[in-house]
Amino acid sequence: MIPPIPLHEAQARLLELVRQTPVETVPCEDALGRYLAEPVLAGRRQPSADLSAMDGFAVAADGPWRIVGESRCGAPFEGTLKPGEATKISTGAHMPVGADAVVVIEDAELGDANSLRAAETPVPGRHIRRAGEDFEAGSRILDAGTRVMAPQIALARMAGESALRVRAVPKLSILECGDELAEDQADCAAHQIPATNGAMLRAMAKAERVHIEHGPPVADNLDSLIAAVEAQSAADLLVFSGGASVGDHDLVRPALERSGANIDFWRVAIKPGKPLMVATRGSQIILGLPGNPVSSYVTAFLFMLPALRKMLGAERCIPHPLALPCSEALPEGGPRRTFIRARLENGTAVPLAQQSSGALGALAQTDVLIERAEHCAATDAGAHVPAYLLGNGYLA
Numbered sequence: 001m002i003p004p005i006p007l008h009e010a011q012a013r014l015l016e017l018v019r020q021t022p023v024e025t026v027p028c029e030d031a032l033g034r035y036l037a038e039p040v041l042a043g044r045r046q047p048s049a050d051l052s053a054m055d056g057f058a059v060a061a062d063g064p065w066r067i068v069g070e071s072r073c074g075a076p077f078e079g080t081l082k083p084g085e086a087t088k089i090s091t092g093a094h095m096p097v098g099a100d101a102v103v104v105i106e107d108a109e110l111g112d113a114n115s116l117r118a119a120e121t122p123v124p125g126r127h128i129r130r131a132g133e134d135f136e137a138g139s140r141i142l143d144a145g146t147r148v149m150a151p152q153i154a155l156a157r158m159a160g161e162s163a164l165r166v167r168a169v170p171k172l173s174i175l176e177c178g179d180e181l182a183e184d185q186a187d188c189a190a191h192q193i194p195a196t197n198g199a200m201l202r203a204m205a206k207a208e209r210v211h212i213e214h215g216p217p218v219a220d221n222l223d224s225l226i227a228a229v230e231a232q233s234a235a236d237l238l239v240f241s242g243g244a245s246v247g248d249h250d251l252v253r254p255a256l257e258r259s260g261a262n263i264d265f266w267r268v269a270i271k272p273g274k275p276l277m278v279a280t281r282g283s284q285i286i287l288g289l290p291g292n293p294v295s296s297y298v299t300a301f302l303f304m305l306p307a308l309r310k311m312l313g314a315e316r317c318i319p320h321p322l323a324l325p326c327s328e329a330l331p332e333g334g335p336r337r338t339f340i341r342a343r344l345e346n347g348t349a350v351p352l353a354q355q356s357s358g359a360l361g362a363l364a365q366t367d368v369l370i371e372r373a374e375h376c377a378a379t380d381a382g383a384h385v386p387a388y389l390l391g392n393g394y395l396a
């Protein structure tokens, strides 16, 4: 049997196989959660003119001043201020031509005949937002591969864009296999378990923009598995859960081979998640995730989500760990890269006692996955260790 391959090689091989979906133009808000296919260039300058950052008075030269008008948002003062003149001004309104400072309303002392004095001498340039300080017309404000979230939608609109170029939402199909899986968790005999991984993988996939198909569990027999593969040939990414190991009833690999799929690799040197399989069938990518629920979760985090991100054109597809202090001493690493489930307490990773790859109770308490590289040195309590944050859109 070929030995398991290292994680980084396996991720690189998967991403090499994955093709990006076609580019389309969509209204800014429909780009939410997708990744830009092209850079965005600003169609206008922001601010388009010098603006006041405070409510008060725009003043020219030294005081006292005479108030000669007002500059409001949407209704700038049209004239030019001469030394000793001022206008009332609102936050965000254009600075009148000739004005060089702002007297905030709290410092303004108003006298007769529109006269103005300042309790504090205004500093020229202070409280003024300069034209173009956010961005200049024609400048590159967003790079290709950037994820479109609320700030990017706002920025694109401010730059004059009504639509964005992003990649089409990929189709994901999830198939969970096993004769023991009960589709209805309320109707689960003693020899069965509720089918769980499909719902979990579906929930994880929703961190990305994706169309998901997820049918009832598939039985552990070759004909059913082959029929399920055929029925899902339109999916960009087909994800199996279960049946990936070496038992007599682990039939995903033979079913894929009979369906004409090409197995790229099987088994990765990680714990949990070793029996992971990656295959292609035409342009379709197929992932065989191990059935143990925690193994399914970890391999979906390390392979399924990166594959979806690559399809969507993300600049960074693979999650990166942060360095977090660990509350406990950890032994040296073994032959498989290991992901330890841990809680976060005041910025410290606290490993959970239960590390079984079947234990969903512990997974549900997990905030971070501590990564122990193959054969890494033992670490003391308090030492910083690589850890992946799970609650951050799955990308640290």
Ligand SMILES: Nc1nc2c(c(=O)[nH]1)N[C@H]1C(S)=C(S)[C@@H](COP(=O)(O)OP(=O)(O)OC[C@H]3O[C@@H](n4cnc5c(N)ncnc54)[C@H](O)[C@@H]3O)O[C@H]1N2
Pocket (backbone or CB within 6 Å): 176, 177, 178, 180, 181, 193, 194, 195, 196, 197, 198, 241, 242, 243, 244, 245, 246, 247, 250, 272, 273, 274, 275, 289, 290, 291, 292, 293, 295, 357, 358
């Ligand atoms: N002789 C060996 N046995 C095993 C090896 C090995 O190298 N040699 N690897 C072990 C490892 S590691 C894992 S992980 C599992 C993976 O096995 P499978 O992918 O074949 O998974 P199943 O046998 O189908 O199921 C394992 C376990 O998970 C439960 N399961 C499966 N699907 C679901 C689901 N959709 N929802 C909830 N729970 C599910 C299933 O009932 C089993 O309890 O193999 C080891 N064995």
Ligand code: MOO
Pocket (backbone or CB within 6 Å): 270, 271, 272, 273, 274, 275, 290, 292, 295, 357
């Ligand atoms: O690798 Mo298995 O996923 O250890 O339980």
